[in-house]
Amino acid sequence: MSGVRAAPRGRIDKRQAILDAAFRVFARQGYANACVQEIAAEAGVAKPTVYNHLDSKERLFREAMAAAAASATARNLAAVDRLRAPGDDLRPALQEVARRLLDCYVDERSRALWRLLNAELAAFPDLLDVVWGEGTSRVTEALADRLARLALAGRLTIADPARAAEQFSGLLMGPVDSRSRLGTRQVPEVELDELAAAAVETFLAAFGPAAA
Amino acid sequence: MSGVRAAPRGRIDKRQAILDAAFRVFARQGYANACVQEIAAEAGVAKPTVYNHLDSKERLFREAMAAAAASATARNLAAVDRLRAPGDDLRPALQEVARRLLDCYVDERSRALWRLLNAELAAFPDLLDVVWGEGTSRVTEALADRLARLALAGRLTIADPARAAEQFSGLLMGPVDSRSRLGTRQVPEVELDELAAAAVETFLAAFGPAAA
DNA sequence: ATGTGATTGAACTTATCAGTTCAGTTGGGC
DNA sequence: GCCCAACTGAACTGATAAGTTCAATCACAT
Numbered sequence: 001m002s003g004v005r006a007a008p009r010g011r012i013d014k015r016q017a018i019l020d021a022a023f024r025v026f027a028r029q030g031y032a033n034a035c036v037q038e039i040a041a042e043a044g045v046a047k048p049t050v051y052n053h054l055d056s057k058e059r060l061f062r063e064a065m066a067a068a069a070a071s072a073t074a075r076n077l078a079a080v081d082r083l084r085a086p087g088d089d090l091r092p093a094l095q096e097v098a099r100r101l102l103d104c105y106v107d108e109r110s111r112a113l114w115r116l117l118n119a120e121l122a123a124f125p126d127l128l129d130v131v132w133g134e135g136t137s138r139v140t141e142a143l144a145d146r147l148a149r150l151a152l153a154g155r156l157t158i159a160d161p162a163r164a165a166e167q168f169s170g171l172l173m174g175p176v177d178s179r180s181r182l183g184t185r186q187v188p189e190v191e192l193d194e195l196a197a198a199a200v201e202t203f204l205a206a207f208g209p210a211a212a
Numbered sequence: 213m214s215g216v217r218a219a220p221r222g223r224i225d226k227r228q229a230i231l232d233a234a235f236r237v238f239a240r241q242g243y244a245n246a247c248v249q250e251i252a253a254e255a256g257v258a259k260p261t262v263y264n265h266l267d268s269k270e271r272l273f274r275e276a277m278a279a280a281a282a283s284a285t286a287r288n289l290a291a292v293d294r295l296r297a298p299g300d301d302l303r304p305a306l307q308e309v310a311r312r313l314l315d316c317y318v319d320e321r322s323r324a325l326w327r328l329l330n331a332e333l334a335a336f337p338d339l340l341d342v343v344w345g346e347g348t349s350r351v352t353e354a355l356a357d358r359l360a361r362l363a364l365a366g367r368l369t370i371a372d373p374a375r376a377a378e379q380f381s382g383l384l385m386g387p388v389d390s391r392s393r394l395g396t397r398q399v400p401e402v403e404l405d406e407l408a409a410a411a412v413e414t415f416l417a418a419f420g421p422a423a424a
Numbered sequence: 425a426t427g428t429g430a431t432t433g434a435a436c437t438t439a440t441c442a443g444t445t446c447a448g449t450t451g452g453g454c
Numbered sequence: 455g456c457c458c459a460a461c462t463g464a465a466c467t468g469a470t471a472a473g474t475t476c477a478a479t480c481a482c483a484t
Contacts, residue, residue, distance in 0.1 A: 136390075184337075
């Protein structure tokens with residue numbers, strides 16, 4: 001009775017191919033400019049097959065966005081998780097987290113997700129809950145949680161962990177947006193390393209164990 | 213022979229009304245979903261009149277974006293200019309700049325400009341030069357320039373002013389994006405004050421006169 | 425008053441695209 | 455070897471909107 005589609009035994013699951021293709025096409029053209037025909041072609045499938053799996057362009061968009069958001073969030077959380085085992089020196093651990101977060105952020109799919117969210121926020125307000133509420137804000141919370149624990153252990157000096165986490169993100173995102181010109185320019189690996197190091201430098205000056 | 217339209221003496225200039233209306237409608241609906249009919253209605257004008265002033269929807273969009281970008285940039289630059297007369301204590305000066313930049317950033321038109329830029333970047337790559345190149349990046353440069361002078365005067369300790377400026381922006385934009393949930397939520401004045409103060413706190417810890 | 429150029433509303437052309445229909449094909453499970 | 459469900463291609467409907475046309479109107483300058 002649940003609307004769950006029976007596993008398509010025998011044939012490969014085209015649903016995933018369709019959602020992947022949909023995200024690529026939406027990322028390339030935006031929601032309104034993308035046409036289902038092209039998504040079908042990109043997935044190597046006929047148009048009625050698309051409608052067989054997902055019953056409207058809107059659904060197609062929502063599901064593609066949700067999938068992309070879930071994968072981006074998982075990667076971000078994995079990066080933050082590095083702080084579970086900080087080691088004896090905090091700086092390299094923070095730098096590694098920073099570096100991994102930058103990798104997430106400059107990722108092509110992730111940028112596209114961000115662009116599409118901004119673009120369609122007015123038309124699909126509920127995307128905010130899916131992409132932001134279950135994505136970005138969870139990552140910030142996880143980071144704040146890690147920072148709070150480090151503060152409790154006396155290894156950082158943080159009055160407001162949530163704000164510290166937001167600032168940590170800002171120290172990464174601001175400069176990388178600038179260097180990549182909103183993601184339209186490839187940023188060399190070495191520059192990302194520098195960005196991460198500089199962000200951690202500033203962060204530790206403010207929140208390091210010897211901070212004001 | 214120059215395509216310059218003679219000043220419409222006697223009648224009010226409808227061109228400006230059309231561009232204003234266009235920006236409002238584009239901001240509300242996005243480029244693809246906005247229709248020229250509606251822009252005309254919003255400007256209190258007939259559709260052929262729109263085409264009499266601006267010969268295509270594309271032009272309409274470009275000019276509306278350019279105008280919005282110019283006004284946003286001017287306001288940002290004015291905020292940064294506050295650092296020309298820093299006074300004897302740097303902290304309140306920086307806080308005032310931070311606070312004004314936050315005001316620019318949470319401004320409705322400014323957010324819309326940003327959203328539209330992100331949204332249509334693929335379709336209108338040249339907007340990057342207009343909005344980013346002559347907007348955001350100029351503001352960052354101006355800020356970097358001010359910071360560099362303060363460093364020369366021994367009032368800050370900054371090795372790379374460009375990066376310091378990017379980080380200053382990041383310390384503001386990151387938290388405010390978070391607090392406003394991408395601009396979908398009104399941030400109370402007092403919270404903006406706190407955000408500005410916290411950003412300056414962190415900034416001065418890293419780049420204050422007594423910094424590492 | 426009158427001429428001129430901008431403005432208006434309404435209808436029209438053309439193009440694109442979401443979503444559907446259908447007759448025919450395919451390919452794995454039995 | 456046959457069945458059945460998924461898949462295919464192609465054609466179709468209906469809606470929406472860009473851009474144009476045109477005859478009628480308006481408001482200022484002289």
